[in-house]
Amino acid sequence: MTAERRVTLTREQLRFIYERMTLIREFEERLKKLVDTGLPVGAVHYYSGEEAVAVGVCAALQPNDWITSTHRGHGHCIAKGVDVRPMMAELYGKVTGTNRGKGGSMHITDVTVGMLGVNPILGMGTTHAIGAGLSAKVLKDGRVTASFYGEGASSIGAVHESLNMASIWKLPIVFVCENNGYAQSTPVEYAIAVANIADRAAGYGMPGVIVDGQDAIAVWEAADAAVRRARAGEGPTLIECKTYRYHGHASSDDPHRYRTTEEEDRARARDCIKRFREHVLTRHLMTPAELDEIDARNGALIDEAVAFAEESPLPEAWELTTDVYVPAGPGAGL
């Protein structure tokens, strides 16, 4: 990709990146504390450590653009603007949840902010992105779709089918491969035949870009160029973000079975939030007071989300069998 001009982040975008990255971290770490002390939320896949990816990409999108997600989706949701109160309520299985308590962590969805669903059948989100891309083409609404998937999912057929179709139809999609090094406990070096997921882009006839996924600004730069390319009708891009998840695969997983604390420490030393703070402070782009105020506000937002979730009502038993079939709608002649 040729960067004929260097676009810089606006003040609002810088603020957006810090706010959303720290809100994700606060959400996940608070949730982890709750889960570790007995909150029964089922399977949860924490996004801590990978925040720069979701936020860097979403900083390059417009509010009405679409994203598709993975099983590790809380970060994508918050980055795209899903309200943390109904998100937390969903994890508590409350009727005020994003999905009325019927989806849980692995299905959080809010189409009103362009979030097409956390999706734990890995790779399927990339196929849904193809559909969103076709919609943009037919409806001519200029919407771009960012489709997140993990390096583990990059081996499933659905992903290969999607990237090929996106390319032959020049769909306005940015594929974002979050390479955190492990599919559950299986290391990428074992499971993937090439050194970089981005190398596969050549096989789909699209540009492949490798970025430091623990650097929000680097992610944004790559995403911004790819989004511009997509919106201009030049087709999809594959961005591989090399990143790291701080916790196990899921809430029940002990990562020390398959990786060392030294490796974790190396990743944490490159923490995306810490590095972003240093970047904006040394360049006087944001003030310490401004950042601290955002931190404090995030703490309050998550307090509020937990209180909202705890106080919300559970679904009534009759909801077990509601919304099974989509109502036929006015045209179906029933």
Add this chain to the structure above:
Amino acid sequence: MISAAPRELTFTQALLEAIRLEMRRDPTIIVIGEDVAGGAGREKPEPEGWFAARGRGLIAEFGSERVIDTPIAEMGFVGAAVGAAMTGLRPIVDLSFIDLIGVCYDQIVNQAAKMHYMMGGKVTMPMVLRTTYGSRPGSTTYGGGAAAQHSQTMYAVLAHVPGLKVVVPSTPYNAKGLLISAIRDDGPVVVLENKFLGAGARGQVPEEAYTFPIGQAEVVREGRDVTLCAIGRMTRMCLDAAARLAAEGIEAEVVDVLTLAPLDEDTILESVARTRRLVVVDEDTPTASMARDIAARVADKGFDYLDAPIKTVTAPEAPVPFAAALEKFYAPTADSIAATVHDQLGR
């Protein structure tokens, strides 16, 4: 109100007409699948061959943005239909054979069918999956010989999934109406087409658009002695059997199920209440089949109506064979249905 004069159309023509009329009415409808446009990317694409009839003329009228030839990628393009349905389009996805469902089952079962429920009713899924099923009967000389991976019926694996509507039209008339209803439905609907309708493949069809209610079975022949409950092409087999039985003084009522899910239990139970006997005819394999599901529902809710044990007539517990000499024995026939009725009545 249907005013225009009916003409005789084939089943496939009736379905194509439904798509064409609906695409003219609603610019958000797209058709997506393998070879639906026929040589897309060429200067003058026009479908050719057997599958061509399913989409003939669509790309010429609606263009390649709405009539989309896909690579061989069922998991991908059925998923694309799911994504398109969530973002403003009404896709009609063409899965040429139901036998291919294995490679895209997740998209149907885990994605299309469940999104509405999983998301608390906050998304709709206005997509149609059309596909073909069925083995060749002995009475037919065209097609067939496609063996175990291109001749199955298998619709029970779709009807099994909560959230999916599954319809099996049996005539050109109800095919056109059911497909239009499916297209206008805001949820996912599977429309199945039997490949070997034979004489049942032609019929009177009004020119204009009309709907046919999803979720409603139809009594297509009245009778007092036994209810023959049938799906798709088996309805024709039951009507043939009923004509033969009538000559012997046995009056069979024939119920065309039409929608497998949600099943119209009421029409079936009301018929059984009248006739007091039930034979369910289904060309699918028997274990966990629609035939046994319908039998179980009637046993559960209408046992008191019954004067005799419920019978089922199905394909054998075997894959579809290649040799015509074997395939002709695979699906139920008017003979096997009539024999079962004799067995049940003891006369």
